[in-house]
Amino acid sequence: MEHISFKELLNLKGKKILHTTHVKSDCDGIASIYWGLSIFGGSYFIPPYELRSAAGLIEMLNLKNSTDSIDDFDIIFIYDTEKRQDLPFKINKPYVIFDHHHKRDGEFVENALFCYIEPSSANVINLYNLSIKENLPLNDEILFSFAVALYTDTAMFRTAREGEFFYFSKFLKNRRFEDILDVVYYKDIDKSSFLKTIKKAKFYNINGLNVCVLKFKDNDQFYGFVDGLFNILNLDVLIGILKEGIKIHVKKRYVQKIYHMLFVPIQKKLNIERVQGIWMNFFDYKILLKALEDYKGG
Template sequence: MRTLNLLHLTHKNVDPDGFAGVVWGREIFGGSLHVDSPGIVVRRLIERFKISTSPTVKPDVLFIYDVNLRERVGLPEGVELKRYVIFDHHPKYEREFFEGSIKFFHKPRSALVLNLFDYSEKAGLHLSDDLLLIFAVALVTDTALLRTATGEELTYLGYFLKKRRLEEVFEIIMRGRLSRDILKRAEKMRMYN
């Protein structure tokens, strides 16, 4: 029996939530992943975890994460959008794109990683600590550095962090900017009695 070649990909200009999706897919289903124009935080994650982001073979099936519109898919050169599975969380999506898939998994939420974590839990799948840290980075960035986070999202953040400190997430996101921002805020602070 021939094994299918799977390729995990996300949208163009990859953010941490889309990146978390492709890493999750590779960890759960196998295959390779493609990252189209990663942002700075994603480049830090790739470097930190030494993740290969180039497809190795021509894919039979695409697994697409964090994409609600066909035109946003970050396809590698020479790969066509034919047989695909979608994992998404956006409230609005292109109906034709989703209906053209082999299967789609869609639940509107603030971040895709919440859905992926739930799918994993329901299936009894173990997620690596490194992947959970990537999930934490994705959730923090998708909630505007926790400014828009709800109680549910903070609960999930606790699951993702396990025994790690939130500081580790911010160090990946900010890398050096954090201390400068704190100093600027401290300079502007005034104490009142």
């Protein structure tokens, strides 16, 4: 596939452009779409989302007119994924990719008309850098949406380091941090249901690791628990059981030694599909607890 330059991409503004992101859309994908609409114009399709943070950002950006027709377009702009399987529909038109992952779907990337992919903690960091490089306009609303996206894509700053906070300061400008929380927690959570859920938590200590297993009603409950209780309870591993499958949250320092070394081999051995962090149709958490018995510490 012969690729075009970014300057040539800008010349496609007159084409019928559709902006979209991955299934189970999140704030990073939604903020990226908003950037694309500002720079290139066009229409957008936001796949169904599950998190209230996504609902809050859509409300703030007034992105409520997601198109139902995805066929009448000349070119597709894809954000926050470079995996064909993560897209909400089959791509049969020329497409471009803006992403921050490690080119997991090499063939799909190679066949893109244009791609801008740099490994980073959030796609909005790449879009900001590209905008500065190409002297593209970034209004305060775009930048604030970038701040929301960076906050959520770093697990509410749990994985953030110096670089992320540098960009966050550029995005937030003179807004208050509390403004971000107003967006992220825009939708009320069912308090009674949440309290009933957390009462059913099961706690284990395995090789010195504090582990919790808990069945959640939805992703909002899962992340509500992570945001509010994971650290307070001094947990190392949370195994959340959702209706689609299991979702795992571990402390950052255990990602390599526990998630990748102990859990990922199980996922591969059992051929479990992983979509946006969920082990689809897998519910046997006891297999994961058994794997933790092999944890050697450190």
